[in-house]
Amino acid sequence: MDGDLLLPALEQLGVTGIPTGWGAELGPPEFDGAVIRTASDYIDDPAGFRAWCVRTASRMPLANPADIVTWNSDKRYLRDLEGAGVATVPTLWVEPGESLGAVPWGRFVVKPAVSAGARSSASYSGSPLTRAREHVAAITAPGGVAMVQPHLPAIDLEGEVGVYVIGGEVSHAIRKAGVLRPGAPPTSDLSLGHRQRVVPDLVGEEHARFARAVLDRVPGGADRLLYARVDVARGERGELLLLELECIEPRLFLEHAPARAGAVAAAFAGWLARAAGGVGHNGCR
Ligand SMILES: Nc1ncnc2c1ncn2[C@@H]1O[C@H](COP(=O)(O)OP(=O)(O)O)[C@@H](O)[C@H]1O
Ligand SMILES: [Mg+2]
Known part of the structure; x- marks a missing residue:
């Protein structure tokens, strides 16, 4: 750890x-x-x-x-970042009191706006939308906001890349395998996330530039952050899209980048x- x-x-x-x-x-x-x-x-x-x-x-x-x-x-922060010009995963937002209408994607994901470890998240394919609608209702009924996104094939093929920016410097990166299997019901705990395969990754210039651009658009500016992880996935055309920005509790996975421990400690x-x-x-x- x-x-x-x-x-x-x-x-x-x-x-x-x-x-x-x-x-x-x-x-x-x-x-x-x-x-x-x-x-x-x-x-x-x-x-x-x-x-x-x-x-x-x-x-x-x-x-x-x-x-x-x-x-x-609350992942509605993604709307602020999108409004500021960040390319994010396309998302339909379903607020409490609303229900899920038509979905423009053949394969799609339903997840809550407040989540971690892929909790209460699941992937669906096509119609009927009965189970997806039930899932959305289970999120919104107690006052939550549901997110509906296209299921990005690249996440299953190559995973998502998490780029760590610590003390203003791009530090290291990890690659996380996709965890949502079509037909698998949403989990009520963080077990999917805990079982997610994580491997070290090199930080390429494309990802580093993307991560810096995301942090520049955080309210008040990037300088206010001691640490952040920028999770990036590829869209249908190979473009980089922001899946999640973690400014609260990103596990650093220093065991995958032990040489970075000194620099991270120095930043702290x-x-x-x-x-x-x-x-x-x-x-x-
Ligand atoms: N649009 C999507 N397409 C494919 N897989 C997804 C999509 N959104 C989420 N996932 C999978 O679910 C996991 C958890 O979703 P994420 O948005 O990172 O929320 P959190 O990590 O806060 O639970 C991701 O790591 C990814 O494997
Ligand atoms: Mg995540």
Whole structure:
């Protein structure tokens, strides 16, 4: 896991990282700053998580900033990025009170706007749309927003590429295999995501440029982000499309890029020194 490499690398820079669950009341003098790490269970209580971020940020520096976490916790942020000129996966949005009408794609995916680990996500082919409509209704009935997208064949053929940008630098990349099989029902947990095959990838110039362009369009600008992962898939014409921007809790997969641990730790330590005024030596995740 990330901590196995990250915590010793931080220690070498004089920063003690203390893994802590979110929800705890954290602040000085024990902690000088907090870096959110693996917190995907926030999707069970997004409002509680957002409130905790705001509370924590009122006591000490938090990365990423609480308003970015709030914005990024609901995939409707993709609409903002698309409006700002980012090429995103085409999406029909179904809000609470609406139902799924016609779908313009033969194979398509239904997933919730608040999700992680491919939870409550499934792929469908053609009509009848009965099961897809039931799936959409299961997302919207309790107040959620459903997303309907073409099932991108490239995701099954070559996977999606996750490009990590840390401390303003493109750091490393991973490639994740597709997980949605037509006919498989949506899962109620994060097991699909946990079983997803992940391999290291080289960061090509095309992907690096795309990732930087996405981050430039984040509210307030890329400089506000300590870390982010930009998930990119190819569309039908081979063009790069944004599938997801993860500014909350991207697992870093440093085990696939161990040589990057020192640079990532240096970015974290540099952020802490700047944000906490140069006196801090404790962090948490
Ligand atoms: N439009 C799509 N076409 C094909 N596969 C998809 C599509 N959208 C999502 N998937 C698959 O489902 C997984 C989870 O979807 P994603 O949008 O990344 O949400 P999250 O990771 O937040 O659950 C992806 O990693 C991918 O394997
Ligand atoms: Mg994803």
